[in-house]
Amino acid sequence: MNPYSLLNVDSGASSADIKTAYHRALLTAHPDKNPQSSQTDVAAIKEAYRILSTPSLRAKSDQEHSKRKGPRPAQVISLTEFDEVEGDDSWVHSCRCGGIYIITGAEMERGLHLVPCTSCSETVWIGYELVEEDS
Template structure:
Protein backbone atom coordinates (compact mmCIF):
# COMPACT_ATOMS: atom_id res chain seq x y z
CA UNK A 1 0.00 0.00 0.00
CA UNK A 2 1.43 3.37 -0.87
CA UNK A 3 1.46 6.48 1.25
CA UNK A 4 -1.55 8.09 -0.51
CA UNK A 5 -3.75 5.00 -0.35
CA UNK A 6 -3.77 5.03 3.46
CA UNK A 7 -4.63 8.73 3.67
CA UNK A 8 -8.20 9.29 4.87
CA UNK A 9 -8.60 12.44 2.78
CA UNK A 10 -7.60 10.60 -0.40
CA UNK A 11 -9.95 7.68 0.35
CA UNK A 12 -12.89 10.04 0.72
CA UNK A 13 -11.78 12.41 -2.04
CA UNK A 14 -11.79 15.59 0.06
CA UNK A 15 -9.31 18.37 0.72
CA UNK A 16 -7.59 18.66 4.12
CA UNK A 17 -9.63 21.80 4.75
CA UNK A 18 -12.97 19.98 4.24
CA UNK A 19 -15.76 20.75 6.69
CA UNK A 20 -17.60 18.07 8.67
CA UNK A 21 -20.53 18.45 6.24
CA UNK A 22 -18.24 17.97 3.21
CA UNK A 23 -16.65 14.91 4.80
CA UNK A 24 -20.04 13.32 5.52
CA UNK A 25 -21.23 13.94 1.95
CA UNK A 26 -17.98 12.53 0.53
CA UNK A 27 -18.32 9.47 2.78
CA UNK A 28 -21.80 8.72 1.41
CA UNK A 29 -20.61 9.21 -2.19
CA UNK A 30 -17.65 6.90 -1.61
CA UNK A 31 -19.86 4.22 -0.04
CA UNK A 32 -22.28 4.37 -2.94
CA UNK A 33 -19.47 4.19 -5.47
CA UNK A 34 -17.96 1.14 -3.73
CA UNK A 35 -21.30 -0.61 -3.12
CA UNK A 36 -21.41 -4.12 -4.66
CA UNK A 37 -24.60 -3.25 -6.58
CA UNK A 38 -22.81 -0.32 -8.25
CA UNK A 39 -19.38 -1.90 -8.50
CA UNK A 40 -19.72 -5.71 -8.69
CA UNK A 41 -16.03 -6.36 -8.10
CA UNK A 42 -15.85 -4.14 -5.04
CA UNK A 43 -14.14 -5.73 -2.06
CA UNK A 44 -15.47 -5.50 1.47
CA UNK A 45 -12.07 -4.13 2.47
CA UNK A 46 -12.72 -1.12 0.18
CA UNK A 47 -15.89 -0.36 2.12
CA UNK A 48 -14.13 -1.02 5.42
CA UNK A 49 -11.35 1.45 4.48
CA UNK A 50 -13.95 4.09 3.56
CA UNK A 51 -15.76 3.55 6.87
CA UNK A 52 -12.50 3.78 8.81
CA UNK A 53 -11.55 6.99 6.99
CA UNK A 54 -14.89 8.51 7.93
CA UNK A 55 -14.48 7.43 11.58
CA UNK A 56 -11.12 9.21 11.66
CA UNK A 57 -12.12 12.41 9.86
CA UNK A 58 -15.48 12.82 11.59
CA UNK A 59 -13.86 12.80 15.05
CA UNK A 60 -11.86 16.00 15.73
CA UNK A 61 -9.35 14.23 18.02
CA UNK A 62 -8.72 11.36 15.59
CA UNK A 63 -8.52 13.79 12.68
CA UNK A 64 -5.90 15.90 14.47
CA UNK A 65 -3.89 12.75 15.26
CA UNK A 66 -4.15 11.58 11.63
CA UNK A 67 -2.94 14.97 10.39
CA UNK A 68 -0.07 14.94 12.86
CA UNK A 69 0.97 11.40 11.87
CA UNK A 70 0.88 12.30 8.16
CA UNK A 71 3.21 15.27 8.71
CA UNK A 72 5.87 13.07 10.30
CA UNK A 73 6.14 10.77 7.30
CA UNK A 74 8.98 12.02 5.16
CA UNK A 75 8.20 12.97 1.58
CA UNK A 76 10.21 11.42 -1.18
CA UNK A 77 11.66 7.94 -1.33
CA UNK A 78 10.60 5.42 1.26
CA UNK A 79 13.51 4.26 3.38
CA UNK A 80 14.51 0.61 3.08
CA UNK A 81 15.17 0.51 6.80
CA UNK A 82 15.67 2.64 9.89
CA UNK A 83 19.20 2.64 11.26
CA UNK A 84 20.36 4.28 14.47
CA UNK A 85 23.36 6.60 14.18
CA UNK A 86 24.93 4.38 16.88
CA UNK A 87 25.22 1.64 14.24
CA UNK A 88 27.26 3.91 11.93
CA UNK A 89 31.08 4.05 12.02
CA UNK A 90 32.33 7.48 13.04
CA UNK A 91 35.10 9.22 11.07
CA UNK A 92 35.91 11.99 13.61
CA UNK A 93 38.41 13.94 11.52
CA UNK A 94 35.72 14.45 8.85
CA UNK A 95 32.76 14.83 11.27
CA UNK A 96 31.14 12.08 9.25
CA UNK A 97 29.47 8.73 9.93
CA UNK A 98 29.25 5.81 7.47
CA UNK A 99 27.39 2.53 7.27
CA UNK A 100 27.80 -0.29 4.73
CA UNK A 101 24.96 -0.94 2.30
CA UNK A 102 24.13 -4.50 1.27
CA UNK A 103 25.16 -3.63 -2.33
CA UNK A 104 28.74 -2.94 -1.26
CA UNK A 105 28.35 0.84 -1.27
CA UNK A 106 27.80 2.93 1.83
CA UNK A 107 25.59 5.51 3.48
CA UNK A 108 27.24 8.66 4.80
CA UNK A 109 25.91 11.47 6.97
CA UNK A 110 27.77 14.50 8.32
CA UNK A 111 27.29 16.73 11.32
CA UNK A 112 26.11 19.49 8.97
CA UNK A 113 23.50 17.11 7.50
CA UNK A 114 22.19 16.40 11.00
CA UNK A 115 22.20 20.09 11.96
CA UNK A 116 20.02 20.63 8.88
CA UNK A 117 17.58 17.93 10.01
CA UNK A 118 18.50 15.38 7.36
CA UNK A 119 17.42 11.81 8.14
CA UNK A 120 17.01 10.22 4.69
CA UNK A 121 20.43 9.12 3.46
CA UNK A 122 21.02 7.57 0.00
CA UNK A 123 23.55 4.84 -0.74
CA UNK A 124 26.58 6.01 -2.71
CA UNK A 125 26.26 3.05 -5.13
CA UNK A 126 22.62 2.00 -5.48
CA UNK A 127 19.21 3.64 -5.24
CA UNK A 128 18.46 2.47 -1.70
CA UNK A 129 17.72 5.05 0.99
CA UNK A 130 17.76 4.60 4.78
CA UNK A 131 16.32 6.72 7.57
CA UNK A 132 19.00 7.55 10.13
CA UNK A 133 17.77 7.97 13.69
CA UNK A 134 19.54 10.46 15.95
CA UNK A 135 18.80 13.25 18.40
CA UNK A 136 20.58 16.58 18.36
CA UNK A 137 22.09 17.66 21.65
CA UNK A 138 21.74 21.36 22.40
CA UNK A 139 24.87 23.10 23.68
Protein backbone atom coordinates in the same frame (compact mmCIF):
# COMPACT_ATOMS: atom_id res chain seq x y z
CA MET B 1 -3.93 4.62 4.60
CA ASN B 2 -4.60 8.30 4.03
CA PRO B 3 -8.25 8.92 4.95
CA TYR B 4 -8.34 12.16 2.93
CA SER B 5 -7.32 10.47 -0.31
CA LEU B 6 -9.61 7.52 0.35
CA LEU B 7 -12.60 9.87 0.63
CA ASN B 8 -11.18 12.20 -2.03
CA VAL B 9 -11.24 15.35 0.14
CA ASP B 10 -8.50 17.80 1.07
CA SER B 11 -7.18 18.29 4.58
CA GLY B 12 -9.20 21.47 5.04
CA ALA B 13 -12.53 19.78 4.28
CA SER B 14 -15.46 20.64 6.52
CA SER B 15 -17.52 18.04 8.37
CA ALA B 16 -20.29 18.42 5.79
CA ASP B 17 -17.83 17.91 2.92
CA ILE B 18 -16.44 14.80 4.59
CA LYS B 19 -19.91 13.35 5.16
CA THR B 20 -20.87 13.99 1.53
CA ALA B 21 -17.63 12.39 0.30
CA TYR B 22 -18.21 9.41 2.61
CA HIS B 23 -21.66 8.74 1.16
CA ARG B 24 -20.33 9.18 -2.39
CA ALA B 25 -17.50 6.73 -1.71
CA LEU B 26 -19.88 4.18 -0.16
CA LEU B 27 -22.14 4.32 -3.20
CA THR B 28 -19.16 3.87 -5.51
CA ALA B 29 -17.84 0.91 -3.52
CA HIS B 30 -21.21 -0.74 -2.84
CA PRO B 31 -21.22 -4.31 -4.26
CA ASP B 32 -24.71 -3.88 -5.75
CA LYS B 33 -23.65 -0.70 -7.57
CA ASN B 34 -20.14 -1.85 -8.47
CA PRO B 35 -19.59 -5.63 -8.62
CA GLN B 36 -15.79 -5.18 -8.89
CA SER B 37 -15.58 -3.52 -5.46
CA SER B 38 -14.74 -5.57 -2.42
CA GLN B 39 -15.90 -5.58 1.17
CA THR B 40 -12.41 -4.32 2.07
CA ASP B 41 -13.12 -1.10 0.16
CA VAL B 42 -16.24 -0.49 2.24
CA ALA B 43 -14.42 -1.23 5.50
CA ALA B 44 -11.60 1.16 4.60
CA ILE B 45 -14.10 3.88 3.64
CA LYS B 46 -15.93 3.46 6.95
CA GLU B 47 -12.63 3.65 8.86
CA ALA B 48 -11.58 6.78 6.96
CA TYR B 49 -14.91 8.43 7.81
CA ARG B 50 -14.59 7.42 11.47
CA ILE B 51 -11.15 9.01 11.63
CA LEU B 52 -12.10 12.23 9.85
CA SER B 53 -15.39 12.69 11.69
CA THR B 54 -13.81 12.31 15.15
CA PRO B 55 -11.83 15.49 15.95
CA SER B 56 -9.23 13.77 18.15
CA LEU B 57 -8.63 10.97 15.62
CA ARG B 58 -8.46 13.47 12.76
CA ALA B 59 -5.87 15.56 14.64
CA LYS B 60 -3.80 12.44 15.38
CA SER B 61 -3.99 11.32 11.74
CA ASP B 62 -3.03 14.80 10.51
CA GLN B 63 -0.07 14.86 12.87
CA GLU B 64 1.11 11.41 11.74
CA HIS B 65 0.83 12.38 8.07
CA SER B 66 2.64 15.68 8.61
CA LYS B 67 5.62 13.83 10.17
CA ARG B 68 6.09 11.74 7.04
CA LYS B 69 8.42 13.02 4.41
CA GLY B 70 6.10 15.08 2.32
CA PRO B 71 6.28 17.29 -0.69
CA ARG B 72 8.86 20.02 -0.92
CA PRO B 73 7.09 23.37 -0.66
CA ALA B 74 7.02 25.48 -3.81
CA GLN B 75 7.39 28.65 -1.76
CA VAL B 76 7.31 30.09 1.74
CA ILE B 77 4.42 32.44 2.45
CA SER B 78 3.87 34.47 5.60
CA LEU B 79 0.47 34.16 7.25
CA THR B 80 0.25 37.96 6.94
CA GLU B 81 -0.22 37.43 3.18
CA PHE B 82 -3.32 35.27 3.81
CA ASP B 83 -6.87 36.64 4.09
CA GLU B 84 -8.72 35.76 7.28
CA VAL B 85 -12.14 34.19 6.75
CA GLU B 86 -14.50 35.96 9.14
CA GLY B 87 -16.19 33.71 11.71
CA ASP B 88 -14.42 30.57 10.44
CA ASP B 89 -11.03 30.59 12.24
CA SER B 90 -9.29 29.99 8.91
CA TRP B 91 -7.06 31.85 6.48
CA VAL B 92 -6.89 31.55 2.68
CA HIS B 93 -4.39 32.51 -0.01
CA SER B 94 -4.78 32.20 -3.78
CA CYS B 95 -2.64 29.75 -5.71
CA ARG B 96 -1.39 30.64 -9.17
CA CYS B 97 -3.57 27.84 -10.61
CA GLY B 98 -6.74 29.53 -9.34
CA GLY B 99 -7.15 27.21 -6.33
CA ILE B 100 -6.53 28.23 -2.74
CA TYR B 101 -4.41 27.32 0.25
CA ILE B 102 -6.41 27.02 3.49
CA ILE B 103 -5.12 26.80 7.05
CA THR B 104 -7.20 26.79 10.23
CA GLY B 105 -6.38 27.94 13.74
CA ALA B 106 -6.56 24.32 14.94
CA GLU B 107 -4.02 23.26 12.29
CA MET B 108 -1.68 26.02 13.39
CA GLU B 109 -2.01 24.98 17.04
CA ARG B 110 -0.94 21.47 15.95
CA GLY B 111 2.11 23.00 14.25
CA LEU B 112 1.04 22.42 10.65
CA HIS B 113 3.02 24.54 8.18
CA LEU B 114 2.88 22.57 4.90
CA VAL B 115 -0.43 23.19 3.16
CA PRO B 116 -1.49 21.83 -0.25
CA CYS B 117 -3.46 23.75 -2.86
CA THR B 118 -7.09 22.67 -3.15
CA SER B 119 -6.78 22.39 -6.95
CA CYS B 120 -3.25 21.47 -7.98
CA SER B 121 -0.35 19.50 -6.54
CA GLU B 122 1.56 22.53 -5.26
CA THR B 123 2.33 22.83 -1.55
CA VAL B 124 3.46 25.92 0.37
CA TRP B 125 5.11 26.38 3.74
CA ILE B 126 3.20 28.94 5.82
CA GLY B 127 5.26 30.99 8.23
CA TYR B 128 3.63 32.05 11.50
CA GLU B 129 4.30 32.17 15.22
CA LEU B 130 1.80 31.21 17.88
CA VAL B 131 1.40 33.87 20.54
CA GLU B 132 0.80 32.79 24.12
CA GLU B 133 -2.04 34.78 25.65
CA ASP B 134 -1.56 35.96 29.24
CA SER B 135 -4.30 34.89 31.60
